[in-house]
Amino acid sequence: MRLIIKDNYDDVCKYTSEYILNRINEFNPTPERPFVIGLPTGSSPLGVYKKLVNFHREGMLSFKNVITFNMDEYVHLPRDHPESYHSFMWENLFKHVDIPPQNVNILDGNAKDLERECTEYEAKIAAVGGIELFLGGIGPDGHIAFNEPGSSLSSRTRIKTLAYETIIANSRFFGGDVNKVPKLSLTVGVGTVMDAREVVILISGAGKALALAKCIEEGVNHMWTVSAIQLHPRGMIVCDDDATLELHVKTVKYFKSIEKVHRLLTTEESKVGMDGKVRYSATK
């Protein structure tokens, strides 16, 4: 697992968006071989989306052959409700880029048969050849997507009841009225995320510090579901200084030093590519 420690939220977003830009462009997606990416919602990825939109506007990034799978969606919230995750993704990303509507996959919280919707979602992911990169955030309780503490680490896409803490936290988007917040959601499972070929988690702010510490310094534990990243062959966490407040000094120093070495390797005449493979021709 790589832990990239940046100074502040803006640098976290800059690094992550440039990482995604380079990954997609090096992958060089085509209609036969599209780049499949998993996307989150919430306040953490907003900065990343803004920067990706800017890359698109400057002509550096095209979404024509990118297929997206979102992590979650509320159940029984109308699709055009301003707080639904369909609206969030439209406003913050899809509106501004050239992604074809058929390439976008978001769980439908208003489907007649919710369980079937979940199994079909898993099937769709398998049908496009699995997810290349899953971007995600983390909750203060260490959850990934809506996999609240206690979720099985091998779980798949399913219906999930929201934790009361989450409902209260979300009520600020529903006019402060707890009763208006949806209580059920459809979410990808921990297993689904870890099946992706690469996982990138954004962690920023002091509020997530304890979660980060529990997830990388202690064992794999279903009470802190992001800790499953420890078993992933290509996991990466991008965080800012504030999020490291609960980590051991040794951990922080170690990861900062190893990234320094990585940066030395990935300069202009680079011998190592974005995916960590050693290259013998110096072409980028």
Place this chain on the structure above:
Amino acid sequence: MLSSQPPPTAPATKPGSSKKSRNKKKKAAAAAARNKSSDISSPPVPAPVPASFDFANKSAEAEKMRSFFANIKRDSVLVSANADYVHTKPSFGFLTNHQLHAVLPVLESRPALLSDRIFSQGPRPVDHPFSVQITLDTLKEKMLASPQTMEPEDALMSEAEAAAEKITKFTNCDVLRNGKIVKDETLWVRGGKIVDPASLFYETERGPDEIVDFKGRKTLIVPGFIDIQLNGYFGYDFADTDKIEESLDVVSRGLLKYGVTSFCPTLVSSPAEVYHDVLPKIALRKGKRSGHAEVLGAHIEGPFLAPPKKGAHDKYTLKSCPNGYQDMLDCYGPSLEAADSAVQIITVASEVEGMHTCIYELKQRNKNIVVSLGHTQARFKDAEAALNCGATMITHLFNAMEPFHHRDPGPVGLIGCSLTSSGVDKPYYGIIADGVHADPASVRIAYVAHPDGCILVTDAIAAAGMEGDVFSLGTMTVRRISEVEVVIDGTNTLAGSVVTMPYCIKNLVRFTGCTLAQAINAATIAPATSIGISDRKGTLMPNTDADFVILDEFDEMDPSAFSIADVYVNGEKVQF
């Protein structure tokens, strides 16, 4: 045209049995029962033709419908959906086959209806430009040759056709949506309406067919301007009733270059015969037409006005209404009460005898007609009482009314009070912002007192857009004495104006210091809301009409500066 939602993607109920068609069947059955019981000499009425729809073959149905309508168009008989009787409903354009089927049983049982009632609202049926006489046999023939029904009766286009409509995306521009500027926004148009792109993206999975990109140029897209008071333009006077069709045609095309995409043709005080003659003609022309501004209902200014404040109106036409609403009905004719009335706004003087009860009863009978106070000597109390009776607007504030006096503010005072004694809102008020009708300082005071109620009107007359000095306005002669001033010949009395709407908008910014967006609101969302059409005009919200103007050439030094680059009406770009 269509203010209802587009038809749902999957029929929720049994095909053909939507609530409206069930109600119509009930009505037709009830009519049949009535006929049977009341008149024993007439033949029994056959049952209504049952609705059926070939869902498996939608695109073929759409094609048949399209060719049926292509033939029937405007120069055919136009009948109403009401199965009880038949009358002309020309503003609807043409009706759905569903409606024809509902009405056929009635027509068959009472063939006399076809020849005498069918033109009950028209003046001289044989010469009428928009309809021709049709025999019952021809009607039946046309109907038998066409498919049985259509899905929801309001949908003039089948789902297949709606799906084929081109989607245009305007991007890299600012949009004045619902009264506020949204920066760096996109505007999506389909089928003559503004659409919500998120719905298109997620539901139909369709992207844009055409992209208009304003990258690099600072561009603002605003709703089309709405002028609710103009008496004529380009040498045409709406009071000249013999040429009303031509006037409406020329003016509705010519106004487009000024960004005006819908307007209320205004009639000055006239004798009753004129209203009886011209209102049905306006009813026929009301609505949309490709390449023209939309004709909204008429603004009838008079003749129930105060003689001392007649302005440029002919004093011999002015009258009072001692018998209340009946006098108004006698004067304007049955058009006043028609279902899709040609009347949108009526300007009255509230102190005229019988006017309070008249306003009250008018509003009870037809909530859509707006009552506006003007050409009045009413003091503040009387004007306030008129508001309580149902008036909601003031016609060209400051002009032809008592001036503001600190102990009795007159009608002008209505924009100052927050609530009248019975809790009614502040009225809307028209402002002719030519710098002549009201001093800029007066305009500023009014705007600051009630910014949301300000409606820009031109009150333009036939002289507008023309070279020359002498013109006619109704029965009066008017003379232009400067670039923007027009007076009754031989006097100092102002007689309408010759300004354009963009000029008024720029003036409002200069006079009051408001932003350009606020001034444009006074020409778009304010008039639309005042006459109750904000659900389809003036806001650029999804499902409203795609009437909009593209502005550019702004100036950082001059907040009022702008230039009209393009005008779209019903989603189509206009050539001018």
